[in-house]
């Protein structure tokens with residue numbers, strides 16, 4: 252059996268969880284074994300409808316009111332309990348912040364190896380994996396041994412693909428045995444930033460700004476273009492370090508990983524830690540004064556020029572095409 256640890260928001264699996272389930276289902280087919288899923292928290296039971304399109308046959312819902320909010324050790328112990336009782340051949344999670352943390356807790360407690368950030372998996376014993384290291388700048392081929400193998404799937408390593416035929420999902424709800432000490436670290440209330448805007452992780456167009464934008468006020472032209480294109484504004488770490496934008500806007504290794512159709516990178520040099528976060532973009536357009544900036548070599552299109560002048564011209568054209576008043 253393959254067990255997928257499925258992250259969800261109020262019962263809706265996250266986009267990354269669906270990618271991991273797609274990989275898990277492919278492996279389950281190759282290994283001719285069932286795919287089961289763990290969701291934590293009572294709201295997870297509603298995930299069954301979506302999981303039926305990803306080949307899941309059994310949904311394990313860990314139900315304890317204390318699990319309603321995120322508590323890394325308790326969530327990890329929940330996974331440990333299920334692994335110990337069901338002995339899956341493989342446990343697959345996402346390499347999101349939360350997925351990585353829960354899987355690491357489980358691996359440490361089970362004393363099992365965990366291969367993080369995998370992009371390819373070949374079944375067998377040992378299991379062969381290709382995984383991203385150093386923020387994706389290096390690909391490592393590794394062999395994983397052990398009765399149970401733990402794996403996280405790198406974000407955007409593949410596209411989530413629901414199946415044409417739905418499975419019948421059996422839902423099993425149980426209360427794991429969790430000591431109070433596993434709740435010493437718990438998430439305090441979560442504050443959602445600017446819910447009216449398109450989220451960076453989901454946006455089809457992202458207009459990102461770097462140090463070359465010049466100031467926080469310089470982002471007005473990026474906001475304008477993102478608004479016209481129904482997109483979101485992102486930024487580099489130089490920008491968050493300067494306090495021009497909040498960390499929630501940061502794209503990269505220590506920020507959000509984006510996968511838009513188009514990423515417009517304005518005044519961003521293209522450091523490896525930034526590119527890790529935008530390499531899943533289908534197309535990159537760089538606007539930069541320096542034709543030798545690393546991002547120019549990695550972009551599909553580049554405009555060499557001052558970002559504010561270029562954006563002023565682009566916004567004016569878009570306004571004309573959309574017949575909008577001067578913004």
Ligand SMILES: Cc1cc2nc3c(=O)[nH]c(=O)nc-3n(C[C@H](O)[C@H](O)[C@H](O)COP(=O)(O)OP(=O)(O)OC[C@H]3O[C@@H](n4cnc5c(N)ncnc54)[C@H](O)[C@@H]3O)c2cc1C
Pocket residue numbers: 460461462463464486487488489490501502503504505506517518519520521522523524525528538539540541544556557558559
């Ligand atoms: C552990 C670690 C984690 C990190 N994580 C991240 C991360 O998650 N995300 C991230 O972004 N970085 C991250 N960094 C930082 C990263 O290494 C770079 O320092 C950062 O990305 C640079 O930001 P930048 O491109 O905006 O600035 P710079 O490197 O200073 O580049 C500015 C660019 O703007 C251009 N420019 C200047 N003026 C103009 C103008 N008027 N018009 C057009 N172009 C102009 C310049 O030619 C240059 O290419 C991390 C670093 C470390 C060590």
